[in-house]
Amino acid sequence: MKSKNLCFNLNFLYLFQETVNKLLSSFFKEEKTRCNSDVVVLMAEMLKIFVQEAAVRSQKQAEAEDCNQVDIEHFEKIVPQLLLDF
């Protein structure tokens, strides 16, 4: 069960790297700009940290307000600092 879960996570990570690769190339202004493979791995890691940071900070905000559900207003409160930190 655990190994299956791990395998799934690996696949998940691999899929996400594929997404990041396409995202980066779609955002480049010049067509000839390329990425090497390390860049995709590192950027996937960085975006994952960005999302986790957003989620954890919103959760803390919800916790401080004693809410059971993390709502948009909690995210709205942490978003300025989050963007300044990245």
Next chain:
Amino acid sequence: MSLDKDETHQRLKAAVHYTVGRLCQKIGQDQSKEFSRQTIAAIAETTFRQCEIFAKDLEAFARHAKRTTVSADDVKLVARRSTALSMYIQNKSEELNQEKKSTGKRKSKDTEESRDQGL
């Protein structure tokens, strides 16, 4: 052409949204707090925009170094704003380099294995 581009953007956004949803679910499970759908959508949108900023920075850094290929050094520059993040990215990059050095020969075997797992 522009319609085509819009569609790929939509699909990429959907992919990001899915990943964000999964990550939020995982974090929510640990603390037994649920994320509202709106929050997940907002985080996904922010991530998408942030990725655009990252990509443009990467391209600019690479061009400044007179390269057309983005390298790991450019990612380190993107991560420079927060010390902890830049340390983390540097360690990760070193790890990747070492892996490449030590498993240069094993790499073809690894990719075969991962392909098997994919099936």
